[in-house]
Amino acid sequence: MTYQHTDLSTSNFVEGDAIKASGPFPKKAAITLPAKKRCTPAIAGVLAGFYTSHVKNLAVLEELDLQETKDQARIDTLTANNDQLKAIAQDYASDVLLQDWKRRLPAETKRAFSFLGFALRRDAQVINFRLGHEVAEAALSAKKGPTDYLSALLRTVGIVDLVFVLELASSDSEENHPLHLHGIARIPATVSTQAIRELLAPEPDLNSSPPIRGYRQRWSNKAIALTELQTPGTWVSYSGKEFDFTAHSLQSNPGYASRSATKAGRDLYEAMKGWLRS
Template sequence: MTSKYQSPFKEGEVPQILQKLHDSELRRHAEQIATRDSIRALFEEDWFADEGAVDAASESRDAEFDDLSLLLNEAPAVLSEPHLEDLKTSPLDVLCPQQGNPGQTNHVEAGVNAKIGRSNRAGQPLSTPGRAGLVARFHLDHTERVVAIRAIGKLHIDPDDQLEKLLKTDAFIQKLMKSYQGVGELPEWAKFVSPQMKQYFRLHLLCTKTDAKTITIRLDHDSAEAALAAPRGAANFLAEIIKRTLAKLGIDTDLAFNLEFNHTGSIENHPLHIHGAFCIPEDRVKAVSEALRKALAMDYRQRYKNLAVHIEQPRNARWWATYCIKEYGITASKLEAERGRKNRPDYATQKLTQETKAFYEDIGVWLNT
């Protein structure tokens, strides 16, 4: 017995969806360029010292954008989903399937067309910020659609029409991501994801949360030297001061940051500084900035627009996470040279690390259902 399936898209609908996706990527890409230029102006001398590393990261993101543009042009070849009336599962199961045997699930859903449009590539590790950011963003969009479908029953709208749109969009994006990323298990978080990429995922996820803010702290000489001499390492030492300062203001938040040294050669200010993210209400930004300045950067001498403590809303989660980790290896080597033993150049709260691990594993499940 065979089952008859047909495309869920009306004639001429796929090119329209493709064009919308491509236009959306063009806008996002343009926003990233604008963000890069605005932050270039913001960080002045710090930026130009690191310009080679940042431009290399920018080129990596450009390549990821080109990959997706090519994928969108070829996308009709990967479309073969049944109509809603042919599905034997609930709409929520389609959007948010139970974890099981990915290969078996795919075979059942695709029926006699199980091999049509399937990617033959093995699952690739999300080993660069460009690739990881792209897949992570589309997965976050997927989770928003899951929330939307659960809310449909509470709204006075035609549920069938809305379900149709949500399921079509989700199936389409999932097919694109499988073709782009390939199918197969993602590398295990604990053993095979590098510390640098773990920090990227933490920062990316943190910057998407409510009240998320980016933070840069340019340390004064006393704070920087005390951190470098701290027995538990500079990152842990500075994290404790930041958390203690926030606690005095009644703020308990997730926190992640990276240490960096600028390369200007100036001795007026210490080269050690922090780039990271946390979550605080907008109306507390001024108080938090002043408290952290007093705790860690009281004697920092401002040059150009380089504030001692700079806090703002994330302009682009993917871009900021990439910027924060851009000198991970360089900083780790310098810390080892300074202290004579290996030291991590990053910090993240345990709760955030646990959430990020779950987020990463959810991406793997999504790509294999």
């Protein structure tokens, strides 16, 4: 006689068959979070803009709080604006990788924040310095590289606090040397524009001995230009627009930041990161 048996703990089977186990439960699919994007110079400019606006609002709030007759309506408006600003900034930064400054933050991001942090100095100015042929050629042949050479040259007239990027202009003209720099600097009151020009881009004088090819100004293309900084983020992007091309051409890093500019950049970055994560 053949007996049939049903085991509710396993699948049904007929006597003589092997038990068909159901096997382990399938594992849950691993949840992969979307990768965060790196903090590019453009993103750095936006985030720094949010933070500096927040700081300016706080300064106004402190002034209003010290007044005997408080303008409560304005205080409430600024407070609400700051809360909204922070919410927008945190949302924007939610998928941005804000790494440790010393160990992991990319060099281009450090450079951007050095520009942005130094731009907060009240006495900082935008600099556009052209170079005479002799100065440019000496910088390009310097053993320690052109940025070291030019920063040392500027120190001789008292310009020690600055950040800049070298750029090689793409031009077929041989009248002026294509090497020049864009940056931000603190120019001492005792240093004139003419003194900087005589140092970096003197007037051509082919009759002198030896002849000086120097730098010849054309129309609005001034050899030495100092202007007030209006939009730091835009200036960062403009200054670095030919960074990769220039780095490849020079086979060296075309960026320079004094210790004061680097510190200003790090202070801004750490304060901004703390604000976004608070």
